[in-house]
Amino acid sequence: MYRILREILRNGIKTERELPPDASLRVSMPQCGEAPTALGNALAIRHVDAGSCNGCELEIHALNNPYYRLEGLGMGFVASPRHADMLLVTGPVSKHMEAALRRTYDAMPEPRLVAAIGDCGKNGGAFCRRKNYACKGGVSSVIPVDVEVPGCPPEPAAILQGILSAIRT
Amino acid sequence: MNGMNFEGMVKMACAAPIWTVEAEGASWRKMAQACSDQGGRLVSIWGSEAGKGVSVFAACVFSEGMLILRCSAADGKFESLADIFPCAARMQRAVHDMLGVRCGEEGERPWLSHGLWPPFPLRKSYDPSADFVCEEESYRFVSVEGEGVHEIAVGPVHAGIIEPGHFRFQVVGEKVLRLEERLGYKHKGIEKAFEGLTPREGAKLAARISGDSTVAYSWAYAMALEALCGVTVSTRASLLRGILLERERIANHLADLGALGNDAGFSFGLAQFSVIREDMLRTSKAHFGHRLLMDIIVPGGVSVDIDAKAGEAIFAECAAVREKVLVLREIYADHTGLQDRFLATGKVESGLAARLGLTGLAGRASRNVSDLREDHPYAPYDRLGVSMATHHGGDVAARVSVRFDEILESLRLIRAMLEMMPEGETAGEIPECSGFGAGWVEGFRGEVLVTLEVEKGVIRRAHAHDPSWQNWPVLEFAVIGNIVADFPLINKSFNLSYSGHDL
Numbered sequence: 001m002y003r004i005l006r007e008i009l010r011n012g013i014k015t016e017r018e019l020p021p022d023a024s025l026r027v028s029m030p031q032c033g034e035a036p037t038a039l040g041n042a043l044a045i046r047h048v049d050a051g052s053c054n055g056c057e058l059e060i061h062a063l064n065n066p067y068y069r070l071e072g073l074g075m076g077f078v079a080s081p082r083h084a085d086m087l088l089v090t091g092p093v094s095k096h097m098e099a100a101l102r103r104t105y106d107a108m109p110e111p112r113l114v115a116a117i118g119d120c121g122k123n124g125g126a127f128c129r130r131k132n133y134a135c136k137g138g139v140s141s142v143i144p145v146d147v148e149v150p151g152c153p154p155e156p157a158a159i160l161q162g163i164l165s166a167i168r169t
Numbered sequence: 170m171n172g173m174n175f176e177g178m179v180k181m182a183c184a185a186p187i188w189t190v191e192a193e194g195a196s197w198r199k200m201a202q203a204c205s206d207q208g209g210r211l212v213s214i215w216g217s218e219a220g221k222g223v224s225v226f227a228a229c230v231f232s233e234g235m236l237i238l239r240c241s242a243a244d245g246k247f248e249s250l251a252d253i254f255p256c257a258a259r260m261q262r263a264v265h266d267m268l269g270v271r272c273g274e275e276g277e278r279p280w281l282s283h284g285l286w287p288p289f290p291l292r293k294s295y296d297p298s299a300d301f302v303c304e305e306e307s308y309r310f311v312s313v314e315g316e317g318v319h320e321i322a323v324g325p326v327h328a329g330i331i332e333p334g335h336f337r338f339q340v341v342g343e344k345v346l347r348l349e350e351r352l353g354y355k356h357k358g359i360e361k362a363f364e365g366l367t368p369r370e371g372a373k374l375a376a377r378i379s380g381d382s383t384v385a386y387s388w389a390y391a392m393a394l395e396a397l398c399g400v401t402v403s404t405r406a407s408l409l410r411g412i413l414l415e416r417e418r419i420a421n422h423l424a425d426l427g428a429l430g431n432d433a434g435f436s437f438g439l440a441q442f443s444v445i446r447e448d449m450l451r452t453s454k455a456h457f458g459h460r461l462l463m464d465i466i467v468p469g470g471v472s473v474d475i476d477a478k479a480g481e482a483i484f485a486e487c488a489a490v491r492e493k494v495l496v497l498r499e500i501y502a503d504h505t506g507l508q509d510r511f512l513a514t515g516k517v518e519s520g521l522a523a524r525l526g527l528t529g530l531a532g533r534a535s536r537n538v539s540d541l542r543e544d545h546p547y548a549p550y551d552r553l554g555v556s557m558a559t560h561h562g563g564d565v566a567a568r569v570s571v572r573f574d575e576i577l578e579s580l581r582l583i584r585a586m587l588e589m590m591p592e593g594e595t596a597g598e599i600p601e602c603s604g605f606g607a608g609w610v611e612g613f614r615g616e617v618l619v620t621l622e623v624e625k626g627v628i629r630r631a632h633a634h635d636p637s638w639q640n641w642p643v644l645e646f647a648v649i650g651n652i653v654a655d656f657p658l659i660n661k662s663f664n665l666s667y668s669g670h671d672l
Contacts, residue, residue: 003496003499003500004437004500007437007441007496007497007500008437008440011440011441011444014444047329047330048326048333049330049331049332049333049355050333051333051354051355051356051357051668052332052355052380052668053377053378053379053380053383053668054332054379054380054381054666054667054668055377055380055381055383055461055463056380057330057331057332057380058380058381058424058461059460059461060330061330061424061443062443062446062447062450064439064443065440065443065444065446065447066440066443066444066447067444067447077329077330079328079329080328091355091357092357094354094355094356094357094671095283095285095286096283096285096325096353096354096355096356096671097325097333097354097355098285100325100326100333100354104326125377126373126374126377127357127358127359127362127374127377129362129370130362130365131297132357132358132361132362133286133287133290133295133297133358133361134286134290134356134357134358134361135357135358152377152463153380153461155454155460
C-alpha cells in the first residue's frame, strides 16, 4: 500500500484545462432545446465503433486518463444506450455496422446528441476517397449528427472539445 | 536449405527473407506440409484475380524465412490447407467471400461477408450495384443442448470503448462451455480500396488498416513496395523505423497493462500506465509530428527526421519510462488480488498453442516461440541482438509478464538504435515499377504481412494480414471452463484487432 500511495503522490495532479467549446464543430442546429445545457456537464456517453481503424478508440480511451480526466468534468462512458445522452460514433459506417448503429441510436432516450468522431465519422475518411461497396461513408448518412470532430485520429483534447461543443453551443 | 529446396523457389529482393514458388497440383499441399513438418507455421492465405482467373496464395514460414506458394484456382476450386494448419479455415472462407473460389463445403460458409453487399468484391468485374440476395440473418451458430445450458449473445456493440464483434457463449451457471465468434462487422473494403491507387496513395491506406499497428503496417507496406522496386533504405532510415516500431510496441503494451489491471479491479494500474502512455504519445507528437506515429514510415524511408536534441529527449525518456515500469511491475507482482485474477485464467497450453498456430505475443506467452526480430533479423534488428520474451504459463499472468519483458527490451533497443544512428538521408525515391512484393514485420501483436501487386505504378491488388487471424480462434479455446466474468480480462490479455482482421 505504501508504494501505491507513493506513486500516486509522485504523479501528482496531471489534469489540464479543457479547450473551450467551438461552435464551428456543430453541423446542425441544436435539436434538443435547452435540455443539454440545463444538465450542466452531467453527460452520459455511449460509444459506437462503426468500422474505424481503432485509432480513434485509442484517443477516446485517453479521455479517461488523468490528463483529460473526463469524469472530473462530470461526464462518463456508459454501457447501455438506454443510459446515454450522447452517442460518440467513429468509423466510415461499414454496411455491417449500419443496423447496429441505428438500433443503438433508437434505443437512446430523447433528447439525444450525436458526435461523429474523426475524418471517417465525418465523411468516410481514407476509406471512402472513392466509392466503397462496404461503407456508407460518414455517420450523418445514417443518423442525425450534432457535431463532427475532424482529424485522423483527432487528439483527445479535440474530441473533448467536440463533446463540449455539442452541449454548450 | 535445411531440407526445403523446391524447384522454382525464387528469393525476393526484400529486406526480409521471403521466397516465392509456383505450387500447382499436388505440390501446393506438399510444400505446405513440408513447412509444417519443420515446425513452420502458416501466416496467411489470400486470393488474387490475375489475367486468366483467380490464383490463391499461401505464406508459410520455414526455418530460413517465408515461402509464398501460389496455385491457380482457375476452375473455382483450390485444395484446403486447414488439416495441416487449422488457422487456414477462416482465411479460406474469406477467400470465397472475396473472390468466389472455394475448397470443400466449409469453404462456402461465409466469414467476412454478412450478405449486405453483392458477392466477390475482389473480382475485377465486380459491380457494387448488382442485385443480390441478402443473407444477413441466416448465419448459424453451433448451440449446446442439455439441462441448465443457456446462451449469451454479446455484441456487435460492446459495453466499453471497444471495436465491434459478436460473441456467442454457451454457458452452464457461470462457466463457459463454448464460445463462438462472429466477426466481419468492421469490413470496410480496404483491399478493394487499394486497387487503382498509386503506391504513395496506398501508403496512407496501409497506415489505417489497424490504428494500433499503424507503424507495423506502414513498414510492411513500404517493405513490399521497396522489394518490388528493388529499393533499399538508408541505415539512418531503417534505424528510425526500428525506433518507431518499438515506440508503438511500448505504447500499446502500456495501454494493455493498465487496462488489464483495471479489468481486474485495480484502477490504480490504469491511471498510472495511462500517464506513462500519454507522456510517450506527447513525445511522439513533439518529435515525429503524430501521437500514434501515422504516416511517418513512407515508401523509401521515413517522412520525419530527428535532430540531436530530439534524440537526447527520446533517449532520456527511455530511462524514465523504464524506472516507472519497474516500480509498477513490482506492485503488480505483489498484489495478491490482481495475481488471483491473472493466474490460471484463460490458459492456453503450449501444445494447443502450437497445434492451432497461436502467434505473436500470445504465442510467446504459451511457449510457442517466434519473434521475427530474433528469428530472421533484418536491418536494423540484425545489429541489435533482440532477446525474445517468452513464458511457459499460457495464462493471463503470462501474457502480462511477456508485455513487461517486451517493454524493457524495446526500451533497450531504442537506446541502442539511437546510439548507433549515423548521419544520412532518410527519404528515398520510389521509381515507377511493376511486379509482386511482400513485407513482413513483427508488430506489437505479432507478425504483420502486406503483399502488393503493382502494374506500371498502379496497385492491382494489395493484401494485408493481421496476426489476429491466428489468435481469434484460439481465444475460443482459452475461455472454455472459465467464468463469463473473466472473459473481458482474457480477451484484453490477447488484445486482438477487429479492424485488421475484418479489413
